Amino acid sequence: MSIAVDIIESRLLDLQITEDEIIAHLFDGRTIGVPLAWSWRLSEATLDQRQNFVIIGEGLGVHWPDLNEDLSVEGMLHGSPARRPKGYSVSPHNP
Numbered sequence: 333m334s335i336a337v338d339i340i341e342s343r344l345l346d347l348q349i350t351e352d353e354i355i356a357h358l359f360d361g362r363t364i365g366v367p368l369a370w371s372w373r374l375s376e377a378t379l380d381q382r383q384n385f386v387i388i389g390e391g392l393g394v395h396w397p398d399l400n401e402d403l404s405v406e407g408m409l410h411g412s413p414a415r416r417p418k419g420y421s422v423s424p425h426n427p
Contacts (some may be wrong), residue, residue: 341390342405349374349382356408359391370413373401 342362348355348395354374355365368375374382381398388395393404402412 341392342409344387344394344405345391347385347387347394349385354403354408356394356405358405364408366408366411367413370408371401372414372416373399394409 341421343359345359348357350401352368353365354368354370355363357363366381377396377399381396383394384398386395386397387393388402391405393402393407395402401414404412406412
C-alpha cells in the first residue's frame with residue numbers, strides 16, 4: 333500500500349516586526365508569531381534596523397542586511413531560536 337502525500341513548503345508572504353514579536357504571514361493563509369528574543373541580534377537592534385529586511389529564497393526566509401541576520405520560515409515554525417555565541421559582547425565591532 334502506498335500513500336501519496338503532497339508536501340507544500342511554507343513560504344513567507346509578508347513580515348511584520350512589533351516591539352516584541354516577529355509576525356510572519358504565509359502564502360497558505362497561516363500567520364505565525366515568534367518572540368523577538370528568538371533572535372538576539374534583532375532584539376538588540378534599532379527599530380530602523382529591524383524594519384530593513386528582505387524576503388529571500390522565494391519566501392523560504394528573511395534577511396536583515398544591517399544585522400547580517402537570517403531566519404527561515406521552517407525555523408520559526410519548528411521553534412529554533414538563535415543562540416548568542418559564548419563570549420560574545422556587544423561592541424561597536426559586533427553589531
